Amino acid sequence: MGRFTRxxxxxxxxxxxxxLAENDSDALTVLATIMARTPGPLGxxxxxxxxxxxxxxxxxxxxxxCHNDLGVMFEVLRACHxxxxxxxxxxxxxxxxxxxxxxxxxxGWLGTEEAA
Numbered sequence: 164m165g166r167f168t169r170x171x172x173x174x175x176x177x178x179x180x181x182x183l184a185e186n187d188s189d190a191l192t193v194l195a196t197i198m199a200r201t202p203g204p205l206g207x208x209x210x211x212x213x214x215x216x217x218x219x220x221x222x223x224x225x226x227x228x229c230h231n232d233l234g235v236m237f238e239v240l241r242a243c244h245x246x247x248x249x250x251x252x253x254x255x256x257x258x259x260x261x262x263x264x265x266x267x268x269x270x271g272w273l274g275t276e277e278a279a
Contacts, residue, residue, distance in 0.1 A: 184221065193221050
């Protein structure tokens with residue numbers, strides 16, 4: 164990968180969210196929702212950072228790729244982490260309104276009916 168990450172383990176959740184959101188209000192809303200609905204959001208934030216998903220791309224991942232479903236977004240990130248979804252395919256889907264990525268198929272393949 165060879166990417167530099169933006170967040171550090173000593174950053175507060177709020178600092179991490181601000182760094183990831185890049186002043187995009189829609190991204191900040193998604194990140195605030197993650198913080199409100201999960202007991203430990205840092206893992207999801209680290210995944211976004213490792214995948215180089217920042218600013219408006221966070222909102223597009225949530226809205227266009229994952230159909231405004233946080234559980235689906237978590238499963239998509241998990242599938243990418245385990246190599247089920249290649250990073251390039253996820254990047255393409257984010258940049259092209261979900262094109263080329265069947266999230267229902269991914270969730271079915273992971274064996275879950277409902278994501279977290």
